[in-house]
Every structure is written in C-alpha cells, then in structure tokens.
C-alpha cells in the first residue's frame with residue numbers, strides 16, 4: 001500500500017522513461033513539480049513511475065538519479081519494470097561486462113541482453129559503482145502498488161497471482177531469495193515476475209512467427225488482460241506490431257482462451273506502461289490506462305493526473321513530445 005504524505009491531494013502516474021530525461025523534466029514541470037535541493041517535488045501531489053527507467057535512451061544515468069532521488073525523498077513511488085528486472089536478474093553478468101569492457105568476450109555470450117542493455121551499459125562504463133548502487137536499488141522495488149483507489153503495475157494486473165504473492169510475502173517488494181527463485185521460469189516467483197512485468201501472450205499457430213519492430217523474432221503475440229469473452233486473435237491482440245498472415249479473424253483455441261485473464265470493469269483503475277502505444281493518449285477502458293506512448297521512439301512521454309475518480313477522464317492525460325534531435 002502506498003503511504004501518502006499527510007497533505008497529499010493526488011497522484012501523477014508517469015509512463016516508461018527509457019532514458020528520456022529531458023522529456024521527463026519537461027513533463028514534471030508541466031505537472032507543477034519544482035526542484036528543491038536537487039529533487040523534483042510537488043507540494044500536494046506525488047508521482048508514480050510505472051518502471052522501465054533504463055535502456056534504449058540517451059540519458060539513462062540522469063533519469064535514474066532523478067527518479068531515485070524523488071523516490072527517496074517521498075516525492076514519488078515506483079514499480080519494477082521488465083528492464084530493471086533484467087538488470088537485477090543478470091547483475092553478475094553485467095558487472096563482468098562492465099569491468100571487462102563492452103566488446104570483451106564475456107559480452108558475446110548474451111547477445112540479446114547486450115542489444116537490449118547496450119545504451120545503458122555504455123553510459124555506465126565509467127560509473128561502475130554507481131551502476132552497482134542502482135542495481136541494488138532495483139532489487140528492492142515493489143512488483144506492484146496499491147494506492148487509495150488505484151493500482152499500478154508495469155504490464156499486467158493479475159488478480160490471482162497478486163493474491164498468491166501477498167499470501168506468501170510480507171511486502172510488495174522483491175528481495176534476494178525471490179530474485180534467485182525467479183530464475184526458474186516455472187517457479188512461482190518466475191511466473192509472477194514474468195506476468196506482472198511482461199504481461200500475457202498467446203502462441204501464434206504452429207510454425208508461424210513475427211518480427212517485432214525492435215528486430216526480435218517472436219512466436220507469441222501480446223494480449224490484453226481485460227478483454228471480455230474474446231473470440232478471435234483480433235479481439236485480444238495488444239502490441240505495436242500487427243498480427244502476421246491475416247490472423248485477425250483467427251479463432252482463439254479453447255486451450256489458449258483458458259490462459260487469458262480478465263480485469264473486472266468494476267475494479268479500481270489500474271495504470272501500467274510497457275506496450276509502446278501510439279497516437280493520442282486515452283483510457284483503454286473506463287478503469288484501464290496504459291501510459292507508455294513510446295517516448296523513446298519519438299512518441300509522447302505521458303502522465304495521468306489521478307484524483308480518486310473511478311472512471312478515468314481523457315482530459316486528465318498530460319504529455320510532452322520527444323523530438324528527433
């Protein structure tokens with residue numbers, strides 16, 4: 001549960017930053033946050049970051065300092081993103097790569113991770129102790145947050161898994177034993193971290209694959225966690241890349257339908273990032289808001305100003321454009 005400051009009058013939930021620090025500063029100023037003693041804060045409001053502060057962008061270090069300073073000053077809250085989880089999970093490997101060099105032999109054993117984290121590692125190549133301190137911080141972040149009348153998670157609110165997590169754990173935070181257990185994808189820790197930070201997906205029919213915009217080949221497509229009684233792939237698909245092979249009308253197999261989850265329309269609003277949306281920010285459902293509008297891909301860094309409403313209001317989105325330099 002988020003512990004609000006006594007004078008709190010609302011929350012500003014902010015989408016994936018991915019090193020877009022200039023846009024973040026502009027957005028915070030537009031939201032009324034001001035720097036005091038080097039920390040951005042608002043007299044009556046608190047920021048909530050949906051995770052994915054790192055990777056891809058040009059100012060990852062600066063973004064991390066800004067966000068961590070806000071969180072430590074109780075001016076903001078944050079949940080773990082899949083990129084921060086990657087950093088924690090591969091902490092030892094990344095430490096080796098940083099000390100031996102980005103083009104060392106060590107780096108060649110995990111090409112996918114190196115591609116994903118190359119920008120971040122480059123920027124920390126002369127700041128290894130700083131990197132270590134940030135990774136130690138990632139290893140303490142909550143997987144999800146519950147505020148007064150709202151919820152925040154990086155990619156997917158799975159009621160059942162979250163209830164089970166709460167039964168097993170004494171807080172919403174991850175910790176060393178949990179991280180170690182999560183390395184087995186079949187373990188409870190592995191399943192909950194994958195589901196909450198990466199969402200649900202569905203396999204493409206046998207033998208089919210798609211190439212996503214970031215160049216990775218996938219045999220799965222990302223799905224909504226709020227679709228009601230979906231019949232076709234088109235009803236559940238939720239990703240920037242279109243379905244290949246005219247699969248939009250392809251019926252969902254019964255076995256796949258059973259894996260889908262449904263966020264109830266009467267539940268409190270849930271905010272998340274992760275999905276690389278495009279266009280003008282708006283609620284996906286009256287209680288569902290994705291705030292990732294592809295800032296690092298020259299889209300919009302987006303926030304929602306939440307004041308306790310049960311039905312989200314399209315007029316309460318605030319964004320800044322990220323321009324090509």
Ligand SMILES: [Mn+2]
Nearest residue numbers: 016052273274
């Ligand atoms: Mn992201």
